[in-house]
Amino acid sequence: MATKTTDAAGHAAEAASASGMPQLDFSSWGNQIFWLLVTLVVIYFVLSRIALPRIAAVLAERQGTITNDIAAAEELKAKAVEAEEAYNKALADAKAEAANIVAAAKAEIQADLNAATEKADAEIAAKAAESEKAIAEIRAGALESIKDVANATTAELVSTLGGKAEDADVAKAVDAQMKG
């Protein structure tokens, strides 16, 4: 009764619903494998004729571009290094020149200084010699005066003590005393 009707309904639905695994329904295998082969062949030709060569070309081109860009960058870097070297060289040259100028100026100044010092020294020496001469004259004068005074004093002392003094003797005695 009820089972019969549901059975009938089930039978009607059986066309649309699977009994067991549809995977094991071998009647459709030929069909599936046929369409699979068609699909694979189509995909194979699309990929091997169009897609893969195109992508390979794009990748190769990109690689080339990157390589070129890197080469260009390296070239620019080398140029920059060169420029820096030139700059450093110019700087070093300028420094050396400056040092030369400084040294020359120093030498000149030193020479001037030496000349001035020499001149001053000579002047000082001349003045000193002059002064020494003057001092010697003064000293000689003083000695002479002392001798005179000593002679006079001695003569006076001798005469006061009652002696008789020859001028020559007195002078000799004074000389001897003064040397002593």
Place this chain on the structure above:
Amino acid sequence: MASEAHGAEQGGLEFHPMDQFLVKPLFGGDHIGLFTITNVTLWMALAVIAVVAMMVVGTRRRAIIPSRGQSIGELAYGFIYKMVEDVAGKDAVKFFPYIMTLFMFIVMANFLGLLPMSFTTTSHFAVTIGLALLVFVTVTVVGFVKNGAAFLGLFWVSSAPLALRPVLAIIEVISYFVRPVSHSIRLAGNVMAGHAVIKVFAGFAAIAVVSPVSIVAITAMYGLEVLVAFIQAYVFTILTCVYLKDALHPSH
């Protein structure tokens, strides 16, 4: 069938998790012949369109500085190219379009299958076994063409003790022939199981009390399935590369 219908009468619960995998002719009729246009045809055609959109339309400008679409295409290209080169070796690069075809088809079919109401072509053993056999035949043919009889050295483990070698050879031969089976069942099984589980959770959503949990579970499963869709395509492709490596360099 009857008890299922009976249950439906009682709780309003209807589980038809496998219905989504039915192969149906698109333009009426029940008979599925070799060339009948079915939902399989439709979704495979959509996969082709998706591949064309991604790899051809996306890269049409050939820009040095790629657009977003072009980046995706280039990413896919680089991903598989590097995989082939790393896993299978430099001399396997001439098989790159072939492997790319497999990967693009599987990944697109998997993701298209995640659209609601869609049909997942890669959930069918017919499709995955077809793919796996294609790989198996290619690898075997390449192995013999490249190495001649030396390809059989793949089964003769020369680093093992002599007494063990015949035993190992039998194991190696068995494992070699099991390859297409595991290769195909893994892909279809993963995809089918995920989709069926989502459908089961969706069936539970009919009960008002359970429906929030059910929706959360569907969301979580869907997230997992997105991962699985990519990972299974990746696994299928990398295994293809590994097998290809064996064919090109059969020595252990």
